[in-house]
Amino acid sequence: xxxxxxxxxxxxxxxxxxxxxxxxxxxxxxxxxxxxxxxxxxxxxxxxxxxxxxxxxxxxxxxxxxxxxxxxxxxxxxxxxxxxxxxxxxxxxxxxxxxxxxxxxxxxxxxxxxxxxxxxxxxxxxxxxxxxxxxxxxxxxxxxxxxxxxxxxxxxxxxxxxxxxxxxxxxxxxxxxxxxxxxxxxxxxxxxxxxxxxxxxxxxxxxxxxxxxxxxxxxxxxxxxxxxxxxxxxxxxxxxxxxxxxxxxxxxxxxxxxxxxxxxxxxxxxxxxxxxxxxxxxxxxxxxxxxxxxxxxxxxxxxxxxxxxxxxxxxxxxxxxxxxxxxxxxxxxxxxxxxxxxxxxxxxxxxxxxxxxxxxxxxxxxxxxxxxxxxxxxxxxxxxxxxxxxxxxxxxxxxxxxxxxxxxxxxxxxxxxxxxxxxxxxxxxxxxxxxxxxxxxxxxxxxxxxxxx
Numbered sequence: 001x002x003x004x005x006x007x008x009x010x011x012x013x014x015x016x017x018x019x020x021x022x023x024x025x026x027x028x029x030x031x032x033x034x035x036x037x038x039x040x041x042x043x044x045x046x047x048x049x050x051x052x053x054x055x056x057x058x059x060x061x062x063x064x065x066x067x068x069x070x071x072x073x074x075x076x077x078x079x080x081x082x083x084x085x086x087x088x089x090x091x092x093x094x095x096x097x098x099x100x101x102x103x104x105x106x107x108x109x110x111x112x113x114x115x116x117x118x119x120x121x122x123x124x125x126x127x128x129x130x131x132x133x134x135x136x137x138x139x140x141x142x143x144x145x146x147x148x149x150x151x152x153x154x155x156x157x158x159x160x161x162x163x164x165x166x167x168x169x170x171x172x173x174x175x176x177x178x179x180x181x182x183x184x185x186x187x188x189x190x191x192x193x194x195x196x197x198x199x200x201x202x203x204x205x206x207x208x209x210x211x212x213x214x215x216x217x218x219x220x221x222x223x224x225x226x227x228x229x230x231x232x233x234x235x236x237x238x239x240x241x242x243x244x245x246x247x248x249x250x251x252x253x254x255x256x257x258x259x260x261x262x263x264x265x266x267x268x269x270x271x272x273x274x275x276x277x278x279x280x281x282x283x284x285x286x287x288x289x290x291x292x293x294x295x296x297x298x299x300x301x302x303x304x305x306x307x308x309x310x311x312x313x314x315x316x317x318x319x320x321x322x323x324x325x326x327x328x329x330x331x332x333x334x335x336x337x338x339x340x341x342x343x344x345x346x347x348x349x350x351x352x353x354x355x356x357x358x359x360x361x362x363x364x365x366x367x368x369x370x371x372x373x374x375x376x377x378x379x380x381x382x383x384x385x386x387x388x389x390x391x392x393x394x395x396x397x398x399x400x401x402x403x404x405x406x407x408x409x410x411x412x413x414x415x416x417x418x419x420x421x422x423x424x425x426x427x428x429x430x431x432x433x434x435x436x437x438x439x440x441x442x443x444x445x446x447x448x449x450x451x452x453x
Contacts, residue, residue, distance in 0.1 A: 094232025
């Protein structure tokens with residue numbers, strides 16, 4: 001199957017928005033703010049930015065090179081370059097990892113849809129105890145979370161089944177600007193609150209006494225996960241890039257857009273949190289337990305504003321989640337229809353059904369059904385830990401080793417320089433990073449996640 005039969009992205013902006021959308025998600029708007037809060041604010045962000053460019057861009061380029069060179073799904077891409085060696089397992093591992101992630105990610109995305117619905121219908125108006133009880137009652141319900149999980153996967157399916165240009169690219173061209181616009185509106189409203197300057201200062205005035213080994217490893221890990229390294233989505237999307245796409249320029253633009261959205265997320269949350277005296281290190285519960293009450297209190301001075309802000313916030317959360325689930329769905333869809341030689345529609349349905357099954361088990365494990373656990377964790381938490389602490393770091397580590405040491409360097413250099421049409425002045429520095437810096441950094445994150453260091 002050649003490139004024209006598979007389809008590809010039609011415009012440069014489509015490449016950037018779609019690929020950035022694969023990276024932008026709940027990790028930026030949910031995980032980044034609470035990680036920043038737990039690690040001292042601005043100092044964490046500066047270290048994070050260093051690792052985005054030191055680790056993220058070289059790792060992203062490695063996946064781009066494999067994907068574009070092969071013009072195939074992730075499993076076949078690694079197989080084509082492995083020359084009969086077992087490196088192809090990296091591609092299969094990426095496909096499996098993305099299916100697991102989509103399954104449990106859709107559960108949290110479904111919670112965003114429920115909170116959007118609850119915000120519209122005024123169900124989140126109450127004190128902090130009420131909001132806490134609301135989340136507990138909803139997340140342990142055997143029907144509602146499952147319904148929203150399946151609904152979100154079907155929304156994703158609807159986009160992916162329409163193909164690369166008419167589905168993924170069109171959706172990204174609409175979703176990403178909308179996401180940015182909603183974020184800017186909430187940022188402006190949040191930064192105009194009384195006491196908001198403390199939150200802005202927390203975000204941008206670094207306290208270098210907060211830097212320690214744990215912060216370094218946490219910021220490195222956030223850069224790694226924020227850019228979706230190791231999921232095979234970057235490799236899959238790159239297989240739809242044209243031969244004229246400047247891979248390094250695209251990687252830098254995607255990293256900048258991803259970072260911009262993460263920082264805007266901080267500007268949405270911290271000024272409003274500080275204005276009502278909420279601790280910025282509230283942790284993972286920040287989005288679903290802390291923030292509904294924060295918005296209610298912070299914007300109480302203007303009738304209806306808190307109501308509107310809550311709707312906009314959970315709407316943009318759902319949009320951010322959708323941009324990520326589209327890319328994860330596409331990994332499995334491309335694999336099934338290309339490897340099984342079936343239609344794209346049938347391949348998408350196989351991916352959808354499998355992910356719905358995983359999502360149902362993950363949703364029910366959060367309290368609706370007893371015993372849905374592995375290794376002492378609810379099934380959702382087990383899937384999260386398995387992918388975040390093992391499969392993603394391992395996939396990215398092996399990809400860097402594969403590209404840096406095994407793939408013929410003429411192929412790597414040709415892809416990097418677009419067959420000599422680009423200068424490639426940073427090629428040797430990039431290759432050094434892929435061969436040495438990235439593997440060491442990723443290995444450090446991996447060992448940290450396992451509690452070894």
